[in-house]
Amino acid sequence: MLATETVIFVSLCYIGVLFGIAYYGDKRADSGRSIISNPYTYALSLAVYCTAWTFYGSVGRAASAGPSFLTIYLGPTLMMTLGWLVLKKIIRISKIHRITSIADFIGSRYGKSMTLGGVVTMIAVLGIVPYISLQLKAVSTSFSLIHQYPAIQPYSYPSGIRIWSDTTFYVALLLAVFATLFGTRNIEAAERHEGLVAAIALESMVKLVAFLVVGIFITFFIFDGFGDIATQAMAAPELRLLMTLPENAGAFSSWLAHIFLSMMAIVFLPRQFQVMVVENVNETHLTKAIWMFPLYLLAINLFVLPVAFAGLLTFGASHLEADMFVLALPMANQQFLLGLLVFIGGMSAATGMVILETVALSTMICNDLVMPALLHLPFLKPAQRENLSVILLSIRRLSIVLVLLLGYAYYHFAGEYYTLVSIGLVSFAAVAQFAPAMLIGIFWKGGTRTGALLGMTAGFTVWIYTLFLPSLAGAGLIPRDFLVNGPFGISMLRPFELFGLKVFDRITHAVFWSMLANVGCYLAGSLFSRQSVMEHTQAAMFVDIYRYVGRVHDSSVWRGTAYLPDLVLLLERFLGKERTEAALENYAMTHGINREQALTRDSGLVNHIERLLAGAIGSASARVMVASLVKEEPLGLEEVMDILDETRQAILYSHELERTTAELRAANQRLQELDRLKDDFISTVSHELRTPLTAIRSLAEILRDYPETPADRQSEFSGIIISETRRLTRLITQVLDFQKLESGRTRWQITRLDLETVIKDSVNATGQLIAEKNIDMRLHLPAKSHPIKGDRDQLIQALINLISNAVKFCDPQTGRIDIRLEYSADHLTLSVSDNGIGIGEAIRSKFSISSNRWWIRCAAGPPAPAWAWRSLARSSSITTAN
Amino acid sequence: MTRDKINGRRLVGLFLLGLLLFNFPLLSLFNRPVLVFGIPLFYLYLFGVWSVMILLMIVISLARSEPSLTDEHG
Numbered sequence: 001m002l003a004t005e006t007v008i009f010v011s012l013c014y015i016g017v018l019f020g021i022a023y024y025g026d027k028r029a030d031s032g033r034s035i036i037s038n039p040y041t042y043a044l045s046l047a048v049y050c051t052a053w054t055f056y057g058s059v060g061r062a063a064s065a066g067p068s069f070l071t072i073y074l075g076p077t078l079m080m081t082l083g084w085l086v087l088k089k090i091i092r093i094s095k096i097h098r099i100t101s102i103a104d105f106i107g108s109r110y111g112k113s114m115t116l117g118g119v120v121t122m123i124a125v126l127g128i129v130p131y132i133s134l135q136l137k138a139v140s141t142s143f144s145l146i147h148q149y150p151a152i153q154p155y156s157y158p159s160g161i162r163i164w165s166d167t168t169f170y171v172a173l174l175l176a177v178f179a180t181l182f183g184t185r186n187i188e189a190a191e192r193h194e195g196l197v198a199a200i201a202l203e204s205m206v207k208l209v210a211f212l213v214v215g216i217f218i219t220f221f222i223f224d225g226f227g228d229i230a231t232q233a234m235a236a237p238e239l240r241l242l243m244t245l246p247e248n249a250g251a252f253s254s255w256l257a258h259i260f261l262s263m264m265a266i267v268f269l270p271r272q273f274q275v276m277v278v279e280n281v282n283e284t285h286l287t288k289a290i291w292m293f294p295l296y297l298l299a300i301n302l303f304v305l306p307v308a309f310a311g312l313l314t315f316g317a318s319h320l321e322a323d324m325f326v327l328a329l330p331m332a333n334q335q336f337l338l339g340l341l342v343f344i345g346g347m348s349a350a351t352g353m354v355i356l357e358t359v360a361l362s363t364m365i366c367n368d369l370v371m372p373a374l375l376h377l378p379f380l381k382p383a384q385r386e387n388l389s390v391i392l393l394s395i396r397r398l399s400i401v402l403v404l405l406l407g408y409a410y411y412h413f414a415g416e417y418y419t420l421v422s423i424g425l426v427s428f429a430a431v432a433q434f435a436p437a438m439l440i441g442i443f444w445k446g447g448t449r450t451g452a453l454l455g456m457t458a459g460f461t462v463w464i465y466t467l468f469l470p471s472l473a474g475a476g477l478i479p480r481d482f483l484v485n486g487p488f489g490i491s492m493l494r495p496f497e498l499f500g501l502k503v504f505d506r507i508t509h510a511v512f513w514s515m516l517a518n519v520g521c522y523l524a525g526s527l528f529s530r531q532s533v534m535e536h537t538q539a540a541m542f543v544d545i546y547r548y549v550g551r552v553h554d555s556s557v558w559r560g561t562a563y564l565p566d567l568v569l570l571l572e573r574f575l576g577k578e579r580t581e582a583a584l585e586n587y588a589m590t591h592g593i594n595r596e597q598a599l600t601r602d603s604g605l606v607n608h609i610e611r612l613l614a615g616a617i618g619s620a621s622a623r624v625m626v627a628s629l630v631k632e633e634p635l636g637l638e639e640v641m642d643i644l645d646e647t648r649q650a651i652l653y654s655h656e657l658e659r660t661t662a663e664l665r666a667a668n669q670r671l672q673e674l675d676r677l678k679d680d681f682i683s684t685v686s687h688e689l690r691t692p693l694t695a696i697r698s699l700a701e702i703l704r705d706y707p708e709t710p711a712d713r714q715s716e717f718s719g720i721i722i723s724e725t726r727r728l729t730r731l732i733t734q735v736l737d738f739q740k741l742e743s744g745r746t747r748w749q750i751t752r753l754d755l756e757t758v759i760k761d762s763v764n765a766t767g768q769l770i771a772e773k774n775i776d777m778r779l780h781l782p783a784k785s786h787p788i789k790g791d792r793d794q795l796i797q798a799l800i801n802l803i804s805n806a807v808k809f810c811d812p813q814t815g816r817i818d819i820r821l822e823y824s825a826d827h828l829t830l831s832v833s834d835n836g837i838g839i840g841e842a843i844r845s846k847f848s849i850s851s852n853r854w855w856i857r858c859a860a861g862p863p864a865p866a867w868a869w870r871s872l873a874r875s876s877s878i879t880t881a882n
Numbered sequence: 883m884t885r886d887k888i889n890g891r892r893l894v895g896l897f898l899l900g901l902l903l904f905n906f907p908l909l910s911l912f913n914r915p916v917l918v919f920g921i922p923l924f925y926l927y928l929f930g931v932w933s934v935m936i937l938l939m940i941v942i943s944l945a946r947s948e949p950s951l952t953d954e955h956g
Contacts, residue, residue, distance in 0.1 A: 067924055067928065074900075074904050074932070077932065081900060081935070082893070227919070230917050230922060243923075244913045244915050244924050245924070255905070256905055287943050290943065291940045298929070298933065305925060
């Protein structure tokens with residue numbers, strides 16, 4: 001009996017190491033340096049999928065049904081390829097809504113429904129119980145095998161054994177202790193267990209290494225490689241059969257059904273949801289995990305078939321269960337240490353699953369089953385209790401123990417009659433019932449609470465009827481007659497051939513009927529029921545999660561007001577004082593709110609507190625708790641629709657208004673500009689036309705009134721009249737060209753000219769005007785002439801404008817006008833000044849800017865209208881253009 | 883379209899391909915009790931397709947991990 005002590009000692013050491021890792025992981029997590037925050041640990045923790053079923057059961061399955069064991073690993077591989085589409089979305093939703101379990105997820109999706117969360121929890125617990133019993137069975141079977149080393153005794157479950165003398169019972173208790181210690185350390189706001197995940201990742205390494213080592217030993221040391229085993233197997237007719245699937249419709253359909261089941265299981269098993277979604281540190285880890293996890297699955301399956309063949313070839317027709325070949329083969333070859341490694345590997349596969357599964361289930365039981373019930377019991381008054389986190393922890397610990405005891409009970413009563421894989425598949429079929437509500441629910445907003453409830457209930461009822469009850473009947477707990485003849489002798493209702501459907505095997509048969517009932521009821525229920533406001537909001541937030549990112553804070557349909565101290569007290573009860581303080585501080589910091597102010601009307605804070613609570617006790621319970629404190633004013637559907645409609649209208653309308661206003665403003669500016677242009681235009685035209693006209697008229701009057709004027713004077717006057725008329729004609733042409741003029745495209749007659757001549761001509765043209773008013777006109781011209789380039793007519797026009805303005809505004813009695821032309825280094829200054837009232841600063845500056853390089857300074861010019869400056873500017877800018 | 887979306891679609895394509903290759907009727911073509919390289923044909927096929935799928939997943943994932951490089955051109 002040396003083997004027994006060694007095995008127990010090594011097992012305890014191994015569990016001690018796990019404790020150490022988990023403890024270290026938690027420590028690191030507390031100090032903010034996570035050891036699980038990398039894709040490799042994430043992928044390894046996903047491998048908790050490989051349980052004792054994989055470790056021992058796959059070989060058993062391969063030895064009895066050939067390649068079909070692979071379906072359980074092909075399904076997850078396929079599902080991981082959908083990871084980017086499905087898993088990422090589930091992870092994102094869960095992170096934003098602080099989802100803590102699959103029950104929480106489904107309940108939350110369908111309007112934070114308590115009923116739904118409860119139903120999911122019930123299904124999960126009942127569905128997983130067989131799966132847990134499978135692990136217990138594997139551990140106890142392998143133990144009973146190895147502790148008899150070197151003898152290899154086929155294991156037989158001692159019938160009528162007392163629970164107190166059954167090692168399996170103690171195994172179950174030990175696992176319960178471990179799960180309790182690490183799964184329910186304290187109530188987290190986000191329900192994550194870093195230390196536990198680290199331990200799980202280590203277990204995944206151990207089981208993979210153990211299986212690969214034993215696989216290599218059996219294949220290459222006992223036998224002579226793959227080829228050798230396969231060739232020997234080909235020789236044996238019953239082994240030959242295991243190389244292919246039987247050629248019938250049932251085999252094909254069950255192949256497909258198993259792939260479907262495992263695809264669902266990889267997401268919807270509570271422990272898979274826990275590691276994949278809840279314990280996910282960073283979404284991007286998924287990128288690597290989607291290929292690393294399938295790689296792990298491939299590796300752990302490489303040696304399954306060789307080991308199965310080797311086992312069959314070695315043990316033949318002995319009564320040894322094929323499930324135990326992995327362990328029995330090294331033992332048969334006197335490799336105790338290797339056997340011990342296999343035992344530890346199998347134990348890590350089983351313990352990893354049991355611990356994580358019970359922790360996940362306990363969270364669900366506590367948050368979605370017990371808490372809602374407690375909240376409804378008035379005498380408990382949970383809202384008034386001082387420290388609820390202690391109650392929460394006790395509930396969780398109790399539920400872990402309860403789940404393990406249920407698992408043990410199933411094992412005790414029914415487990416001995418089935419192989420590992422067939423027990424596991426029953427559980428897979430149960431969790432597949434979550435698939436329609438989850439998968440359709442995150443892509444289709446129309447799914448309603450009623451639909452989900454009906455679908456899951458219907459599917460689960462079919463599961464109970466076609467798989468669970470028969471498994472109890474198989475164990476003799478209910479009359480077997482029920483299986484053979486159907487209930488009450490109604491053969492149409494035989495659990496394995498419901499309504500006479502005979503083409504499928506049991507699992508496929510159950511999957512077909514349960515999924516048909518589930519999806520059918522879900523769709524029908526959704527189409528024929530209406531969503532409440534809360535459901536509607538949640539559906540939109542789940543389906544359009546990528547659109548709502550960062551806006552969750554104002555997405556809830558709460559119009560509540562609450563008294564802050566009440567809320568804080570509530571949080572403290574569940575999270576403890578420190579965590580509450582930290583969380584609120586954080587909220588105040590990020591929202592720039594002064595915490596000292598009572599935030600009675602801030603629904604954002606109320607929602608935040610609800611989400612914090614949801615992390616600890618699930619969304620449905622959190623809602624009830626907060627609702628009990630918040631004076632909520634629930635909104636009716638109509639009201640919400642009205643608000644939405646009004647808001648939308650208002651937004652549309654204000655957009656419209658803004659646009660119209662902008663258009664109007666622009667139009668107004670244009671109009672003003674046009675008006676100004678028109679004024680400019682009219683005054684320019686009238687003024688410019690009138691000047692030569694005045695000159696012509698006064699000269700013509702002189703000629704008429706004074707016929708005695710000397711002939712040379714007369715001809716001079718006629719000459720001026722003719723030249724002025726020509727200028728007038730040109731002016732009119734230019735007026736017609738106004739459009740061009742405005743855009744600066746007028747053709748100018750640029751010639752070389754002498755500025756002094758231009759000035760003299762201008763003075764001549766206005767000579768009559770000056771003479772009439774008795775103005776003293778003085779020219780200050782330089783001695784040397786400076787030819788420039790420019791348009792003569794324009795310059796004359798500009799000068800005439802300036803002179804006539806000066807005439808108009810200069811002193812009426814002692815009028816005096818100075819025209820001054822000065823040269824400096826690089827420019828000419830022409831100034832027309834009078835002794836009148838002076839020029840406004842604005843006009844001068846405008847002018848200066850326009851006439852760029854060629855300055856014409858008006859020292860004391862009259863407040864001439866803008867056009868005068870403009871025309872001067874124009875002519876001068878033309879002169880400088882060349 | 884972002885690289886994430888492109889890769890998401892590629893992975894969905896891979897999923898459909900896998901679904902096709904891992905199921906009947908294609909599977910039945912290899913459902914024969916013969917040994918190829920000393921390995922039963924059916925298993926060789928399954929593990930082969932499986933490996934190729936994982937390889938393709940790695941390729942697609944790697945394409946995603948350097949988005950800055952590809953985004954500049956696309």
